[in-house]
Amino acid sequence: MSTDTAPEVARPSEAPRQPDGSSRVRRELVRFMPLIILAVLLVLLSLRNPDLLTQRSLTTMADSAAPLMVLAVGITVVILCGGIDLSIGALASFASVLTALWVPSMSGAVVVPVVLVCALAGVVQGWIHIAARVPSFIVTLGGMSLWTGLALAFSGASTVAVTDIAALRWAFTRIGGTVPSALVIALGVVVVLGAVMRFTPFGRWVASVGHAEPAARLAGLPVSMVKIAAFGVSGACAGLAGVLLVARTFSGAPTLGESLLLPAVAAVIVGGTAITGGHGGLFRTVVGALIVVLLRTGLSLIGVDAGFEPIFYGVLIIIAVSVTIDRSKVAVLK
Amino acid sequence: MSDPVLSVEGLTKRYPGVTALDGMSFEVRPHEVVGLIGENGAGKSTLLKSLVGLVTPDAGTIRVRGEAVRLRGVAHAGSVGIGMVFQEQSLVPNLTVAENILLGAERSAVRGGIYRWRAMKTLAQEQLDKIGSRIDPGARTDTLTFAQRQMVEVAKVLTIEERITGEPVVLLDEPTSVLERDEIATLFAQIERLRRRASVVFVSHRLDEVLEVSDRVYVLRNGQVVAEVDPSAVDATDLHHLLIGRESGGSHYHDEAQRECDGAPVRLRVENLSTAGCTKVSFEVRAGEVVGVAGVQGSGREDVCRALFGAIRSSGGRVTLDDQPFRLGSPRSAVRSGVGYVPSERRTDGIIPPMSVAENLSMAHVGEVCSGPVLQVKRERGLVDHWVRRLGIKTPSPDTAIGTLSGGNQQKVVLARWMIDDDLRLLILDHPTRGLDVGAKSDVYALIRDLAAAGCAVLLLSDTLEEMIALSHRVVVMKDGEVVTTVETPKGAKPDPVVILEEMV
Structure with missing residues (x-):
């Protein structure tokens, strides 16, 4: 599919007309690397701890993977456009607070207004990015602080417990007694968004804007609209991720989603989507999210304290970016 | 020595x-x-x-x-x-x-x-x-x-x-x-x-x-x-x-294919157009007419073309397309009014190198291959195959990344991008043959002739005066942001480039 091409490492000045043998091998290797890593991780970890592949441990991992996957899929669309959305963690926290506050009056239907509010928040950030011509990095960095602040204000700076346990049961249950509903919801998001990207022009527009925005603009594509929509999708996904978090922890808190920003970005990059835009796709992010979750599990298996996880995300992101970045687009590194 | x-x-x-x-x-x-x-x-x-x-x-x-x-x-x-x-x-x-x-x-x-x-x-x-x-x-x-x-x-x-x-x-x-x-x-x-x-x-x-x-x-x-x-x-x-060079006889530019268009209605009327780089530019292009805009670097001719396509901001002027007011807004609105643009920097502004020939070809008028919001891949394939054959685009397949084709074939795809629109009214060509070899240039010239013959108005900027004179019906000469003169360049009575060169400098 168009949004799922391999990251091209060759610069225009070096790109041969037809890729020769070695560069094709390298490209294919980069393309399938995430899947290979995932398989190797799975084998290594299950050799070390055979309990890993039990149903119980798999469902636990799926529970923690679901919100991460939803967040990561959302931000993938923004990154494919060549932007970044740093606000998703804060927005998920904000969503968790809204959810906890609104459950008493709206019960399970709370997901609809929460996702809509967060989508709107994303659209507003996208619009400011376009209209004021401010880098998305800065707009969403400001947004990160803004949504955290609103979450603090709405929650009175404390955890808001959900007493009506049944209201969000749909998002934290076992379908048929085994499959976590959160995972099904996350995969549902992937399938719907993936279908939109593949079967409507939207996916091509996103890739075009990410690969070559001037060319996209001069071909008359709705560049601004595509970018704003991407931020809207990212916001909506953050909202849904917030609801999933509340369903799992039975509470909303102004810092609940904060720690998910780095793992989500790591999932996108490790999956093979280039931070420079254009190259990549949603299904790669699913693989990336699984890798991140497996690595996290693996770390705790070998006895690394969870407090050290940020070190590992930081290193992971830097390594993955250095492999997947499209250097032809980066004239000056800043 | x-x-x-x-x-x-x-x-x-x-x-x-x-x-x-x-x-x-x-x-x-x-x-x-x-x-x-x-x-x-x-x-x-x-x-x-x-x-x-x-x-x-x-x-x-x-x-x-x-x-x-x-x-x-x-x-x-x-x-x-x-x-x-x-x-x-x-x-x-x-x-x-x-x-x-x-x-x-x-x-x-x-x-x-x-x-x-x-x-x-x-x-x-x-x-x-x-x-x-x-x-x-x-x-x-x-x-x-x-x-x-x-x-x-x-x-x-x-x-x-x-x-x-x-x-x-x-x-x-x-x-x-x-x-x-x-x-x-x-x-x-x-x-x-x-x-x-x-x-x-x-x-x-x-x-x-x-x-x-x-x-x-x-x-x-x-x-x-x-x-x-x-x-x-x-x-x-x-x-x-x-x-x-003297690479060219008359057939190089397909001179015989130039059609008269004196009686044709005025397609594009530009009055007092001003931008950062040009002031009060006025000219007309008839349906089926090719009008060249000549000028040295800094003459403002690029500004005129880009402003007409909405790619840069204009500060004043009145433009009509088929006698309807034509608002200079964004490239998107220009495309919707039936205007196309072939940029001079093909690799950065014209094509999206990693994307396929098909995607690059259909991108400006993707509505042609959609039913509602849904892409019809089979219909797109048919359309792309048709244009690949019609323009003789040499590509291993429509799914090949366009960046791997030769410059001439890339440019044909960019031209086809606009030609698939039946209602194309004006095509702006900003150095359309830059970096192409002789054969590819000649192919592009033939396409420009075809477009004009089909009634499309063409605005042309060229690297070389000879090319511009050969292809155009008229050449508007610009200097320091203003139009200084217009030179008729009818078939069979093409002026010497030096005539225009003297006005340019």
Whole structure:
């Protein structure tokens, strides 16, 4: 599919007309690397701890993977456009607070207004990015602080417990007694968004804007609209991720989603989507999210304290970016 | 004859789809001013970039005083004695003249990592004295005029003298392009002065200037040296013929296919259009008419075309398309009104290299291959196959990444992108044949003729006057942001390019 091409490492000045043998091998290797890593991780970890592949441990991992996957899929669309959305963690926290506050009056239907509010928040950030011509990095960095602040204000700076346990049961249950509903919801998001990207022009527009925005603009594509929509999708996904978090922890808190920003970005990059835009796709992010979750599990298996996880995300992101970045687009590194 | 200071043998550089340098050879002897002329795309800028190590050639040798060198960058080139005065200037605007001159070559002006201002001023003054310039080394660079900054650049380049034994080669890249008449005279006096201590390579597309200042002139075309001439033995017209070549008979431009369109309705009417680069431009294009816009760099002709497509902002004017008011907004609104645009920078503005031929072809009118919001892949395939066949686009498959095709085939896809629109009313062609080989050019000319014959209005900017005159019904000549005249160029009575050239400069 168009949004799922391999990251091209060759610069225009070096790109041969037809890729020769070695560069094709390298490209294919980069393309399938995430899947290979995932398989190797799975084998290594299950050799070390055979309990890993039990149903119980798999469902636990799926529970923690679901919100991460939803967040990561959302931000993938923004990154494919060549932007970044740093606000998703804060927005998920904000969503968790809204959810906890609104459950008493709206019960399970709370997901609809929460996702809509967060989508709107994303659209507003996208619009400011376009209209004021401010880098998305800065707009969403400001947004990160803004949504955290609103979450603090709405929650009175404390955890808001959900007493009506049944209201969000749909998002934290076992379908048929085994499959976590959160995972099904996350995969549902992937399938719907993936279908939109593949079967409507939207996916091509996103890739075009990410690969070559001037060319996209001069071909008359709705560049601004595509970018704003991407931020809207990212916001909506953050909202849904917030609801999933509340369903799992039975509470909303102004810092609940904060720690998910780095793992989500790591999932996108490790999956093979280039931070420079254009190259990549949603299904790669699913693989990336699984890798991140497996690595996290693996770390705790070998006895690394969870407090050290940020070190590992930081290193992971830097390594993955250095492999997947499209250097032809980066004239000056800043 | 003395040994050359700089000699280039068989220099070759290929980019995907374009051969920028095709076995270029020339030499520069001591204290000589060598002129290099060529049209856009002849390979001038790639050549200069290879001479200062900004481009690594695929083949060929660069020899400095007989010794082969592989240049790794501007600093390395300087250390072997080659320095360049860049066309777009390379000074840091918020530093002083002295800092700029010594930037990267501070020597005793820095001790222990700390600037010693007095030493710096003295050293900078030495450099300025070499060219007899009275610019204050303590002045901030952004307070100087363009011509003064250019002198600072020359002084800066001469710092390489201190690093080498022997005399340097100074490359001047289009140094006159934004200078006024008297400033040009000053520059030429400076070049005379410069030759006493260096060899000079003077690159320009202004024929008379090259003839005036050079001892020998190399004419470049399609990445090769096609002639070496003695300025005293030729005039501008001879040079012009060498420059554009005689590759072409009438069939090259498909002259016989030019249709009369005198009775056709006016398609595009531009009245008093103004932008940052042009003022009160007015002209008309009829349906089926090809109108060329001629002008040198800075004439504002690019601004006119880009403003009409909504790619840059316009500050005033009235434009109608088929007698309906046409709002200059965004490229998207222009496309929706049936206007197409082929940009001059194909690789960055025209195509999306990693995406497929099919995606690049259908992108502007993707609605044609959609049912509601859903892409109809089969319908798209049919449409793309049709156009690939009709335009003879050589591609392994419609799914091939367009970046791997040759330049000519890429450009055909860009043209097809607009031709799939049955209601295409106006096509703006911004240097549509830049970087294409002769055969591909001829194919593009044929397509332009077809489009015009089908009633589409065409606005054309060309690298070469000959191309523009051959393709157009009329040529609008611009200078300093204004239309100066319009020259009729009907079939069978094409004027000499020199007529238009005289109006341009």
